[in-house]
Amino acid sequence: MTAPGVVRTFDHLVVAVPDLAAGVREFEELTGVRTTPGGSYPGRGTANHIVPLVPRGWAGEPLTYLEILGPDPQQDPELAARSLPGVTRILAQRWAVHPDDLDATVAAAEQAEVDFGQVFDMSRNTPDGGLLEWRLTRRTPLAHGGAQPFLIDWGTSQHPADTLREAAATSYEAAGDAGREPAGASADTTDGSSSQPGLVLERLEFFGPDPEVLREAIRVLTGETVDVAQAPEPGVRAVISGPAGECVID
Incomplete structure (x- = not known):
């Protein structure tokens, strides 16, 4: 069974937080x-942390992930207020x-x-001093x-999901050398199709006052x-499962 609401071209989910450090702690507990520091914008x-996120039923190692986005303490708070x-x-x-x-799209x-x-x-700066570049659409x-x-x-940039995969492999190798499990590892990480530690996207739900x-x-x-549900205010809701169980973020 594939994850309801998750389209073939799904790339990533953005989870926003008012304070990056506190938000990351809350997300990890939830x-x-x-998570892994992604870099700054x-x-x-703003700055972000990223974590593997594989839709339920997707096989192999898809290029999908979850981004936690919050204010960058090294930048002007007014910039973050406008971005978030x-x-x-x-x-x-x-x-x-x-x-x-x-x-074409x-x-x-x-x-x-x-x-x-x-x-x-x-573009954003990566923790290793590199620069990640891409194109996107943005509406305010x-x-x-x-x-x-x-x-x-x-x-031509390396997809963040690939970066996470490489980091996970390095973590496993280091942990194996030390004779222990790597931090954040989970035996049941996705739907059984990948050994990469991370989360499962069970479904995406959409709602708003103009469903059609x-x-x-x-x-x-x-x-x-x-499917789009009728609701007074528009938005998206994600149902995610991981080592701590299932959670809803909306």
Whole structure:
């Protein structure tokens, strides 16, 4: 059984927090999985941690993950306030898809009058001193409360999921040399298809006051149709399972 609401081109889920260090601790306690520092977003006022996230039923080693995004204490707090408006608790802020052709998907969205915002060239510094570069669509405020996905194209950069996989392999090798289990490891990490420690995305749920409009926007951007529930306010909800059990982030 595959994860309901998770489309073929799912890339990652963004979980926003008002304080990065405290939010990471809360997330790790909630899920039982240790996260990895991802790096900072220069000029955006934010930084992140990342963790493997594999949709239920997906085989192999998919390029998918979860990002915890919060204020970067090394940058101007006003920048973070603009990047993370209204974030007062841990929440599922938005989600990304990686289309086979970003430009073609953008053109289709324009023709269908789906407001995706604009295409931006992005980058962030990595902990090892490197620079990760990619392209994405960004709209302010978020379309449908973040329930409408944004598009991302990693280009020639190494995908964060691959970075996590390499780090996990190194951790296992070091732990084996020391005769112990690596921190954050879990015997039942995904759905049995991968030995990489991480979390399982059980399902994504979408809701809002205009279900048909949101459903059509998601179809245009992903090529797939998902269920959208009627609700006073729009948003996305993620059901995740890990070593600490199942949790809901909305």
